[in-house]
Amino acid sequence: xxxxxxxxxxxxxxxxxxxxxxxxxxxxxxxxxxxxxxxxxxxxxxxxxxxxxxxxxxxxxxxxxxxxxxxxxxxxxxxxxxxxxxxxxxxxxxxxxxxxxxxxxxxxxxxxxxxxxxxxxxxxxxxxxxxxxxxxxxxxxxxxxxxxxxxxxxxxxxxxxxxxxxxxxxxxxxxxxxxxxxxxxxxxxxxxxxxxxxxxxxxxxxxxxxxxxxxxxxxxxxxxxxxxxxxxxxxxxxxxxxxxxxxxxxxxxxxxxxxxxxxxxxxxxxxxxxxxxxxxxxxxxxxxxxxxxxxxxxxxxxxxxxxxxxxxxxxxxxxxxxxxxxxxxxxxxxxxxxxxxxxxxxxxxxxxxxxxxxxxxxxxxxxxxxxxxxxxxxxxxxxxxxxxxxxxxxxxxxxxxxxxxxxxxxxxxxxxxxxxxxxxxxxxxxxxxxxxxxxxxxxxxxxxxxxxxxxxxxxxxxxxxxxxxxxxxxxxxxxxxxxxxxxxxxxxxxxxxxxxxxxxxxxxxxxxxxxxxxxxxxxxxxxxxxxxxxxxxxxxxxxxxxxxxxxxxxxxxxxxxxxxxxxxxxxxxxxxxxxxxxxxxxxxxxxxxxxxxxxxxxxxxxxxxxxxx
Ligand code: G6P
Numbered sequence: 001x002x003x004x005x006x007x008x009x010x011x012x013x014x015x016x017x018x019x020x021x022x023x024x025x026x027x028x029x030x031x032x033x034x035x036x037x038x039x040x041x042x043x044x045x046x047x048x049x050x051x052x053x054x055x056x057x058x059x060x061x062x063x064x065x066x067x068x069x070x071x072x073x074x075x076x077x078x079x080x081x082x083x084x085x086x087x088x089x090x091x092x093x094x095x096x097x098x099x100x101x102x103x104x105x106x107x108x109x110x111x112x113x114x115x116x117x118x119x120x121x122x123x124x125x126x127x128x129x130x131x132x133x134x135x136x137x138x139x140x141x142x143x144x145x146x147x148x149x150x151x152x153x154x155x156x157x158x159x160x161x162x163x164x165x166x167x168x169x170x171x172x173x174x175x176x177x178x179x180x181x182x183x184x185x186x187x188x189x190x191x192x193x194x195x196x197x198x199x200x201x202x203x204x205x206x207x208x209x210x211x212x213x214x215x216x217x218x219x220x221x222x223x224x225x226x227x228x229x230x231x232x233x234x235x236x237x238x239x240x241x242x243x244x245x246x247x248x249x250x251x252x253x254x255x256x257x258x259x260x261x262x263x264x265x266x267x268x269x270x271x272x273x274x275x276x277x278x279x280x281x282x283x284x285x286x287x288x289x290x291x292x293x294x295x296x297x298x299x300x301x302x303x304x305x306x307x308x309x310x311x312x313x314x315x316x317x318x319x320x321x322x323x324x325x326x327x328x329x330x331x332x333x334x335x336x337x338x339x340x341x342x343x344x345x346x347x348x349x350x351x352x353x354x355x356x357x358x359x360x361x362x363x364x365x366x367x368x369x370x371x372x373x374x375x376x377x378x379x380x381x382x383x384x385x386x387x388x389x390x391x392x393x394x395x396x397x398x399x400x401x402x403x404x405x406x407x408x409x410x411x412x413x414x415x416x417x418x419x420x421x422x423x424x425x426x427x428x429x430x431x432x433x434x435x436x437x438x439x440x441x442x443x444x445x446x447x448x449x450x451x452x453x454x455x456x457x458x459x460x461x462x463x464x465x466x467x468x469x470x471x472x473x474x475x476x477x478x479x480x481x482x483x484x485x486x487x488x489x490x491x492x493x494x495x496x497x498x499x500x501x502x503x504x505x506x507x508x509x510x511x512x513x514x515x516x517x518x519x520x521x522x523x524x525x526x527x528x529x530x531x532x533x534x535x536x537x538x539x540x541x542x543x544x545x546x547x548x549x550x551x552x553x554x555x556x557x558x559x560x561x562x563x564x565x566x567x568x569x570x571x572x573x574x575x576x577x578x579x580x581x582x583x584x585x586x587x588x589x590x591x592x593x594x595x596x597x598x599x600x601x602x603x604x605x606x607x608x609x610x611x612x613x
Contacts, residue, residue, distance in 0.1 A: 001028050001607040002088075002102040003074040004184065005201055006164045006175045009192030010222040011068065015059065017194070018072040021201040022052055024249060027257070027401040028198065029607035030074035031082035035059065036089040036098035036166050037067025038173035043166070045098055047087035068192075068222070069173035071166045073100035076607055079108070080125025089166070090129040092120075093136025096168070101128035102182040102197055103161040104612045111156060131157060135165050144169075146176035147217050147228055154178055154217075160358065160612060162197050175220040177212070182611040183356050183384060184212045192222045198609075199242060199382065200249050200399055208239040211382050240382045249399045256600045258402035258496070262586050263453050268407045269579070270446040271396045272414045277439050282432035284422040284439070288391030293373065294426035298345030301372060302329040303363040305610070307405040307491060308351040308412060311377070313484035314578050315349065315416035321575065322424035322438075332363035333613070342370035350376045351416070353400055353408040354609035355383025364388065377415045379408050393419055402601050403608045404495045406586045409488065410449075410579050414442070417575055441573035445580070448570040452583050461584055464551065464565045465591030471522040471549070474501035475513055476585075478526040479536055482554075485526055485578045489585035496603045497593035506539040517548040524585070525563070527554030528577045537562065553584055 003025030007014040015037060022033055033055045034047025044065055048054035052074075059065050073088035080086040089098035105111075108127035111134065116122065120133045134156055138149035146167050154161070160181025167174050177184055177195055187194045189205035195218075196202050199209050212218060215230025216237070229235045254260035278285050300319055302312035309331060316327035330340075332350075336359065342348075348367035352360045355378040364385065368374050376389035379397050386392050395411035421438060424430025451457070468474075474493055478486030487503035494501050504513050506525070517523065523543045527536045533556040540550055540562045552563035554577075560566040567584040569577070593600050 001076045001609055001611050002197070003028050003030065003201070004071070004100050004102055004162055004164055004195070004197040006071040006166070006177065006195040006220065007192055008069040008173065008175055008220050008222045009190070011191055013066055014068060014070040015065065018070050019052065019056065020204065021196055022072050022074055024201040025074050025196070025198055026052065027403065027601065027608050028074070029403060029602065030076050032075045032084070032087040033073065034087040034089050035070060035072040037065070037070035038166055038168035039067040040173070041168045041170050043095060043098060043168045045089055045091060047084055047089065049082045049084050049087060067173070069166060069175060071098060071100050071164045071175060078104055078612065079127045086124045086126050088128060090124060090126070090132035092132035093139065097132070097136050097139060097165055099128070099132035099135055099163060099165040101131055101161055101163040102611060104159045105130060105157045105161065106159040107157060131161070131163060139167070146174060147219050150176045150178055150217050151232065154180070164195060172222065176217065177220065178217040179212045180214055181358065186210045186212065186218060186220065186225050188224060193220045193225050195220055200244070203242065203244060203249070208241050209382070210237045210239050211387070213237065243381070244399055249401055251401070256402065256590070258404055258406060258590055258600050261400055261402050261407045262583065262590065264398065264407050265410050265583060266446045266450040266453065268397045268411050269414055269449055272411050273442060276418055277443070280432070281439055282436040283425045284418045286393055286419060286422050289375070289419065289422055291426050293391060294423050296345055296373070297325055297347040297423060297427070299343055299347070300325055300327040301342065301346050301348045301367055302327060302351065303332045303335055303348060303360055303367065304351040305332050305357050305359050307409050307488060308353060310484040310488040310491070311409055311412035311416055312349070312351045313487070314413045314481055315351070315420065317481040318417045318420035318575050319423060322420040322430045323427050324429040325423060325427065330363070332357070332359040335363040336366050340366070340370070342367055342372050344371065346372040348372040348374050350374065350385055350389065351412050352376070352385050353379045353405055355380045355385035356609050356611050358611050358613055361385060377412050377419070379411065403603055403606050404492055404589070410582060413579050414445070417442070438573050438575065441576055444572065445576060448572065448580055449583060451570065452580065458587060461567060461587040462591045464567065465588050465595060467565065468522045468549070468551065469592045469595040472520040473516065474499065474522050474524060475516065476501065476503040476524045476526070477506040477509060477539060478503070479506045479532040480530055481575055481578055482526040482528065482581060485581045485585065488582055489524060489589070492586055492589035493592060495606060496589055496600050497596050497598050498604070499592065506536055509539055510542065514542065514546065517543055517546040519547040519549065521548050522551055523548045524551045524553060525559060526581050527552060527556040527559040528569070528574060528581070529555055529571055530574045530577070533559065553581060
C-alpha cells in the first residue's frame with residue numbers, strides 16, 4: 001500500500017532522510033515513487049514508475065536538486081496504472097504546492113468534473129490529484145493558511161485518507177498533513193520534524209512519536225508541529241515511546257527478511273510467554289483483560305483478514321474448547337457488509353499484525369456500534385486497532401517486514417491461546433490442572449521451535465522443496481486445529497511462489513478436491529497426536545490410491561509411514577501443535593519461492609498492510 005514520508009528541517013537537507021524513509025516503506029508494496037522538496041519558494045519534484053532506484057536516477061538528473069523541507073511517497077496503484085504521471089506528489093496551484101495521498105477518495109469523479117469546469121487541467125488519472133487541486137484552491141481562498149485550507153479541502157472529499165502537502169515559502173517551507181483512516185505519525189528529531197505513514201520510517205529520527213487521531217490536521221515546521229483536532233481546536237497528543245530499534249527492520253546477514261523472521265520465532269514465542277504465566281503457573285496475566293470484562297463474555301466474534309484470520313480460526317478452537325464460549329470467525333470484509341447480528345455479551349476480537357487493516361478496523365467499529373466490547377491481538381503498539389480496543393494483547397514480535405507474515409502469525413496464535421486460557425479460568429470453565437498442563441507445554445515451545453530451525457532441519461526442508469517445486473499444484477490438508485494451518489500453508493505458498501495451492505479440511509477432501517489428485521499433485525498432510533490422526537491416515541490412503549504424492553508434516557509415525565516425504569514436528573499439547581506445524585510450511589514456501597526465482601520479500605501485487613478496501 002502507499003507510503004508517506006515528510007520532513008521540515010531548519011538547516012540540513014531532507015532528501016537523503018526522505019529517501020531512507022521511503023526505503024523503509026518499500027516492504028509495504030509499491031509500484032512507483034516520488035519526492036518533492038522545497039527550498040524557500042522553489043519547489044522541485046521527481047517521480048518515477050518502478051523501484052526507488054528509478055526515483056534516485058530522476059533526482060540525479062536535476063543538478064540543482066536540494067531543499068530543507070519535503071514530502072515523499074510510494075504508490076500502490078488504485079486509480080490509474082503505475083506510471084510517472086500517476087505517481088505522487090501531485091502539483092497544483094500552478095506548481096505552487098505538492099501533495100501526496102494514501103487511501104481512496106470515493107467522490108473523486110464529480111469533484112474532478114467540477115474542477116475541470118473551473119479550468120483546472122489534470123495531469124494524472126488518480127483520485128489523489130483532485131485533492132491536490134482542491135487544496136491549492138482553498139489555500140488561495142484562505143489567504144495562505146494551510147490548516148484552514150486542508151480542512152476545507154478535506155471537507156469536500158469522501159473516503160479514507162492520510163495526506164501531506166508541501167507549501168514552499170520565502171519565510172520557510174511548511175508541510176500540512178491529516179488523516180482519516182490510514183495512519184500518520186509525527187516525530188521531532190535533530191534539527192526538525194518528521195512524519196510518516198508507518199512508525200518504522202521514524203525510528204532513526206526519534207525514540208518517541210505522536211500518532212495523529214482521526215480528523216487531526218497538523219502543521220509541521222522545523223521548530224515543531226501544531227495539531228488541530230477534528231473540531232479545529234489546537235490539541236496536545238501525548239508522545240508514545242517506541243520500543244523498536246532502527247536495526248530491527250534490517251535483514252542483517254539473512255538473504256531475505258522472511259527467512260530472518262522465520263528464524264526469530266523462538267525468541268518471539270519466548271517474549272510472548274514472558275511475564276504472562278502467573279506465579280501458580282495455572283493462569284495467564286494479560287493486562288486489561290479483567291475478570292469484569294471476561295466474565296461478561298457470552299460470545300466471541302473474531303474479525304481479521306489474511307494470515308491473521310487463520311490465527312483467528314485457531315483462536316476459535318482454543319476458546320470454545322478451553323472457555324466453552326461460542327466463537328464466530330469472519331473475514332472482516334464480509335462481516336462489515338452482511339448486516340451482522342451482535343448479541344449482548346459479545347467480545348469482538350480483532351487480530352491484526354499492523355493494526356491498520358482497513359477492513360478489520362471497519363468491522364471492529366461496526367461490532368462496537370452494535371454493542372460489542374472490543375479486544376485486539378496486535379503487533380503494532382500505538383496502531384489504530386490498539387488505540388480503539390478496550391483490551392489488547394500485544395504480540396511483541398518486533399517489526400515484520402516480509403510481506404508474507406510468519407513470526408507475527410505464530411505470535412498471534414500464542415496470544416490467542418493465552419487469551420483462551422485466561423477466559424477459561426475467568427469463566428470457571430478451565431481447571432487449574434488443565435491450564436497448568438497447557439502452559440507447561442507452552443513453555444517448551446521456544447526450545448522446540450529452535451530445534452526445528454537448525455541448519456540441518458532447514459536444509460532437509462530445502463531438499464524436500466527441491467523435490468516438489470515443479471508440482472502442478474498443492475493441496476494442504478488438516479483436521480481440527482490443524483485445519484487453519486492447512487489454509488495458512490497454502491496461503492504462504494500462493495503468496496510468495498505464485499503456484500496454485502489450496503488448504504482444505506481433510507474431511508472435506510472427498511467432497512471436491514479429490515478430483516484434482518493425480519501424480520502431479522503434492523498433498524501436504526498435517527498430523528499430530530490428536531484423536532483425529534486415525535481419520536487423517538484414511539485421508540492419506542485415499543490420496544495414495546489416486547497416485548497423489550504425500551508430504552507428511554507432523555508427529556504421527558503411522559501417517560509418516562505412508563508418505564514419500566516427512567517433516568517431523570515435536571509433540572506438544574494438541575492446541576499448541578499449530579504453532580510448531582506452521583514453521584516447516586513457512587520454510588517450504590520460502591524454498592519453493594526461492595527455487596522459482598520469486599521476489600520473496602515483495603511478492604507481486606501484494607501489500608504488507610492493506611489500508612484501503
Ligand atoms: C495483507 C498481508 C497479509 C496479512 C493481511 C492482514 O493482505 O499481505 O500478510 O495477513 O494483510 O494484515 P494485518 O496487518 O491486519 O494482520
